[in-house]
Amino acid sequence: MSPHPTPGDLVDLVDALLARPAPAPIVTAGDPVLRTPAIPYDGQLDGERFHGLIRLMRATMNQAPGVGLAAPQIGVPLRLAVMEDPARVRPGTTEEALRARERGPQPFRVLVNPRYEAMGARLAAFYEGCLSVPGWQAVTARHHTVRLTGQDETGRELDEEVRGWPARIVQHETDHLGGTLYLDRAEIRSLAADRHVLERWSAPVPGPAADALGFPLPGR
Ligand code: ZN
Numbered sequence: 001m002s003p004h005p006t007p008g009d010l011v012d013l014v015d016a017l018l019a020r021p022a023p024a025p026i027v028t029a030g031d032p033v034l035r036t037p038a039i040p041y042d043g044q045l046d047g048e049r050f051h052g053l054i055r056l057m058r059a060t061m062n063q064a065p066g067v068g069l070a071a072p073q074i075g076v077p078l079r080l081a082v083m084e085d086p087a088r089v090r091p092g093t094t095e096e097a098l099r100a101r102e103r104g105p106q107p108f109r110v111l112v113n114p115r116y117e118a119m120g121a122r123l124a125a126f127y128e129g130c131l132s133v134p135g136w137q138a139v140t141a142r143h144h145t146v147r148l149t150g151q152d153e154t155g156r157e158l159d160e161e162v163r164g165w166p167a168r169i170v171q172h173e174t175d176h177l178g179g180t181l182y183l184d185r186a187e188i189r190s191l192a193a194d195r196h197v198l199e200r201w202s203a204p205v206p207g208p209a210a211d212a213l214g215f216p217l218p219g220r
Contacts, residue, residue, distance in 0.1 A: 005077060007044045013076060014045060018052045023060035024074040029133050029181060033072045038079045038177045040113050054110055054153060057082045066131045067106075068169045070176035073132050081173035084108040085165070092198040100204035101126055102164025111158075114150035114174045118143040119161060123218045127190070127197050127206055128168065128182050137197045138186035139206050141218045142168045189215040 005013070017024050027033055045053065053076065061069035067085040071078045085106040087098055098104070101124075122144040129137040145163045148170050152158060162170050172182055183191075190213055192201055201209040210217040 005039070010039075010044050010076070010078065011049065014049050014053050017056060017074060017076070018049070022056055023063040024056055026060065026064065026069075026131050027073055027075050029130075029183075031075075033075055033077055034132055034176070034181065035179045036072075036077060037179045038070075038072050038077045041078045041080055044078070050153075053080070054082065058084070058108060061131075064131050068173040069131065070173045072176055079113045079177045081111040081114060081177065082108065083111070083166075083169045083173060085169065087165075092202040094202070094204070097202065097204045101168075104165075106166050106169075110153035111148075111170070111173065112151040112153060112155075114148060114158070114170065114177070116143075116146040116148050116162075116167075116170055116174050119145040119147050124164070124168070125187075125206065125218050126168070127192070127201060127209075128172065128186070129194070130172070130182050132176075133181065133183065135194055137192055137194060138183060138188065139190035139209065139215065139217070140168075140182050140186040142171050142185075146170060187215040187217075189213050 057069050060074055061082055068081060068083040071080040083106065087103050087105045089095055123141045124144045125139050125141040127137045128140040144167065145161060146167045148158055148160050148162050150158050190209060207217060
C-alpha cells in the first residue's frame with residue numbers, strides 16, 4: 001500500500017483481513033507499515049467493518065498471546081489499538097514480579113487516536129517485548145504515570161491518569177501508531193532472547209541483568 005492510502009484502500013484492506021479466519025498474521029519489524037505514522041481514525045470504516053476490525057485485533061492479541069496490539073501490527077495504518085491484560089502468574093512471572101511492575105488484571109479496551117504525556121518525572125525500567133519483534137525482549141524505561149487522551153470505540157473522549165504496567169502498555173501501543181518500536185527506546189545492551197529472560201532475568205527488578213550485561217538502570 002502507498003504511504004497515503006485512500007479511504008477506499010482502507011476499506012479494501014480491512015475487507016481482505018475480515019475475509020480470512022482469525023487471527024490475522026502479525027506484521028514483524030522490517031515492514032514499513034511499522035515505521036510509518038498511522039492515520040487518525042475519523043470514521044473511514046462503517047460500523048460493521050470498524051467493529052469487525054476491533055474483534056479481529058482482539059482475537060489476534062489474545063491468541064498471540066499479548067497484552068496490546070496496534071492496528072499497524074496487522075497491516076492497517078489507522079490510529080487504533082487494543083489492550084487487555086489477564087496478569088496471570090506463569091513461567092517467568094511471579095506474584096512478586098507482578099507487584100514490582102504494578103501489573104494487575106486489565107479489562108479489554110479500545111484506544112482510538114490515543115495520545116499520552118508524562119505525569120511527573122518518575123521512570124520505570126523493566127524487560128518488555130513486542131509481538132512484532134518475536135523472540136526478544138529488552139529493558140525499556142517508560143514513564144511510570146501518563147495522561148492518556150483520545151477516544152474509545154464509542155467516540156467517548158478519554159482523559160485519564162494511567163500508572164504502572166498499564167501505563168507501559170499505553171505508551172508501547174501509542175508509540176506503534178507513531179512508527180516507533182520499543183527497541184528505539186530500549187537499553188540495547190539488555191537485549192535478550194526470551195529463553196534468557198525466562199531462565200536468567202526474571203527477577204522482579206532487572207538489576208541482576210543490568211550488572212551482568214552492562215547497561216544502566218534508571219533510578220539506580
Ligand atoms: Zn509492540
